Amino acid sequence: MNGELFPRERTEIAPGAVHVPDWLGPERQRSLLAACRTWARPPAGLRTVRTPGGGTMTARQVCLGLHWYPYGYARTAVDGDGAPVKPMPAWLAELGREAVGAAYGTAPPAAGEAPYDIALVNFYDGDSHMGMHRDADERSAAPVVSLSLGDTCVFRFGSAASRGRPYRDVLLRSGDLFVFGGPARLAYHGVPKVHPGTAPPELGLTGRLNVTLRVGGLDLPPG
Ligand SMILES: O=C(O)CCC(=O)C(=O)O
Numbered sequence: 001m002n003g004e005l006f007p008r009e010r011t012e013i014a015p016g017a018v019h020v021p022d023w024l025g026p027e028r029q030r031s032l033l034a035a036c037r038t039w040a041r042p043p044a045g046l047r048t049v050r051t052p053g054g055g056t057m058t059a060r061q062v063c064l065g066l067h068w069y070p071y072g073y074a075r076t077a078v079d080g081d082g083a084p085v086k087p088m089p090a091w092l093a094e095l096g097r098e099a100v101g102a103a104y105g106t107a108p109p110a111a112g113e114a115p116y117d118i119a120l121v122n123f124y125d126g127d128s129h130m131g132m133h134r135d136a137d138e139r140s141a142a143p144v145v146s147l148s149l150g151d152t153c154v155f156r157f158g159s160a161a162s163r164g165r166p167y168r169d170v171l172l173r174s175g176d177l178f179v180f181g182g183p184a185r186l187a188y189h190g191v192p193k194v195h196p197g198t199a200p201p202e203l204g205l206t207g208r209l210n211v212t213l214r215v216g217g218l219d220l221p222p223g
């Protein structure tokens with residue numbers, strides 16, 4: 001955001017875990033939001049995720065490329081309307097590569113090498129949150145790329161060893177990038193709090209959207 005008293009810097013939160021504030025400018029945020037709105041529509045649109053324990057996730061979700069459910073992947077919305085999952089757009093996979101380069105200060109991974117083939121779009125409204133968990137249903141060790149739109153949240157990032165302390169709380173704002181790979185790839189993380197009403201007014205979003213990009217490395221039977 002412009003006009004910060006203290007500019008927010010790119011920060012390594014843990015080895016392999018990097019926060020890049022304001023990575024997406026207002027125009028790219030607007031176009032990503034517009035895309036999320038079309039993905040959210042049925043078929044295979046936004047759904048409430050039920051966990052095996054009988055609970056529900058408070059953030060609603062839509063997937064692209066492959067459909068994530070607790071705890072695996074499928075080619076159809078097996079825990080939704082059963083429709084085929086929407087394809088992963090090439091431009092979004094490309095954004096994933098670009099993000100990895102930006103976070104680690106390196107050239108992006110070679111095109112075609114471990115392409116980002118899965119996107120999860122999480123929508124947080126009201127007092128939605130996400131408990132501490134690991135992204136562990138993929139076979140690939142490629143970094144996870146996370147983009148934030150709308151309201152500011154508290155993103156809690158811990159270690160691979162436990163869902164409890166030690167962890168660090170980072171404020172993720174609209175346009176921020178967070179990448180976790182290498183030794184941080186399997187770290188526990190979650191969203192304990194979203195701050196309502198903190199989205200940039202010109203974006204026109206009430207609530208928070210998170211776009212998480214992953215490389216599956218999966219070998220699912222054709223759908
Ligand atoms: O909303 C976020 O920032 C985190 C989402 C997340 O961890 C996930 O979808 O696995």
Ligand SMILES: [Fe+2]
Nearest residue numbers: 133134135189
């Ligand atoms: Fe996650």
